[in-house]
Amino acid sequence: MLDRVSRTDRGGRVAVLGAGIAGCITALELARQGHDVDLIDNGKIPMSQASLHNEGKLHLGYVYAADKSGPTCERMIEGALSFLPILSQITGVPASSFAQSKPFLYGVPRDSQMSPDEIAAHFSRVDTAIAKFEREHETDAGTPAPHRRLTGNEYRQWFDPRLVGAAFATDERSVDTVGIANLVSACIYAEPRIELRLGTTVETAEAAPGGWDITCRAASGAERLRYAGVVNALWGDRLRLDSEIGVHSGRTCLLRYKASVTLDAPGMASTVNTPSATLMVGSYGDFVNHGDGRFYLSWYPVCKLAETSDINPRPMLEMVTREMDREAIASATLEALLRYLPSLSRLTPALDRIRVGGGVIAAWGETDIDDPESGLHERHEIGPTRHGSWVTLDTGKYCTAPLYALRAANLVLEA
Template structure:
């Protein structure tokens, strides 16, 4: 196998995983990122749900579940091999609770049928044993009112389900990936560097040139655009016209560390613009409330990042999430009372979909239009979901290396 010089644009979970996999195959990889550290943005600051399709209960075609499953079921295997680490101490220890809101865009009976069909997809999939836990025989389970009433006593909740999904602490993953990149001798990091264009030197099947904001230009055998919010703009310079129908959003969420362990189930209010809580290990928590956290969205080639929240705005944001989640999930109050550190962090969300989550017909309720576009030696990767990134990186590393 000939050694290649490869540029990876973007040091999120996809770009970082791909760079490590390519380097281990003997290639020389240069990773570009605008931040001062790898894996510093959306891949570090999100809930870490390793999706199996249940969140997309409004997609009764099950296209989302079918598209997501191969990557999500491989997440644990690929990432644990990549980091040479046991993921179990950093993942949620119990199945997620889904609470159906009375204003859900999908009624509970329909949702229950869809969950059952997703259960069947899981059982049919040969990779079901490779999820963060073995889900080859797992099923979603309807909870009695008394059981889900232990989590929420609000009359806004009309049904509850336990589904076999888990989440991972993305801050731990980000730190581990960053350390692995820095210790890999075949990886060169070009941080605090913004890509301005990528163009073929001669034909698209030959070398490509990458230009950066400092005026530098460098040629590579292969270029992989693994940017997130900046991907479409670079694709245009490479001659790839984005497929219509995308959207950018920017969301803030809470990341809380407590002084002592707090017993709280990971739970999500569904289906629509509601919120959720993740309990990774009893002391590290994620919380969100969609209407408060969604601060900017648009359908342009790029979306301007909102200004950072000052101390007063940060406090108001945390108070708003605390108040709204607390009405539905009163157990979250114990987390705030025990908190020793509360961070408000955010990131961009790209989707080949649009519309409001409160509109049952909006394409935003589906995630089946992501993948790789290729123009000769240039690859553009829409990761789709955090949970599919390591598997996509593995597939792409094999393709670039010739098998």
């Protein structure tokens, strides 16, 4: 079989595996520094998976109240506050031109894993960490305002008080993941130093003289390509490929497939004035109001479709493709959110226009978020790690992707 695989030495080129936000920004940064890059992805277009179908929240760390060890909010703050400045630097589009959603309220359900006072204490820690970051770094992202606990009358305007016992206002927002995917993809297509290999599945990797051999499969057949350096930004398939070259994390990574539920209804921009909202802490959901008639909905018990602690995501992805019932997900998600945010009933007439996509979430942990002790409540052991000229990039979150992509590009060049 291997005899029929064509072999090509790609010279001093770097392979970036995976054209999500992490891989695309890594490739663009390498090209900006004068290096030739092959960007390989099995999709038909770049940025078609988690980096497209996510909520786009630039996390400041408020949601990670159950992180007992602490540093998650610092990781989120540095990622979120550098997200737009880095995108601006990479794409040439001013940071102020990127659309942002209405700011998030956080509702605390009466059966939350944490009390409103515990959450208030955590939110104050986040505000202190934001202020510290702002003091220590020059950013032009704009300083987020500190949180504020809503009065009873204020939060009853949006949340059903029978289910939600307290709420907080924050300055956290979501960005437009579709607009960003289009913009970043256009930069990739326009960059002559990047050769984009779409429809190409990365199958195996092994150490080779002077670099790494990557075996890929495309419609035209299998190919073995030799690269001087590799950045593994495959996200859901990252640990499987790392294990091929003998890099084993030695810990459990939970791969969850989560559906995304979106509605584009420009005519509803003025009628649906419900703020963006997240319910915490536990197995609840989110609503994002982009302010222009685009909405994102999520109800965790409905939208989390599958999970596996196997490093090979393929069986899970095949199962989701076979069994995903988009209509049922859309109606059950809206129905669940409506109980907590009754004003979302204004979306009901548009139910048949709701679109359902989805993507993988990869995070260290053994149990799901309904377990207060789950590792999923923390997200700080993330970022790129170098093994010779092989860099494996744990993106962590969408909001931390640009920062870690720049670091990954620099790490592979250091080798």
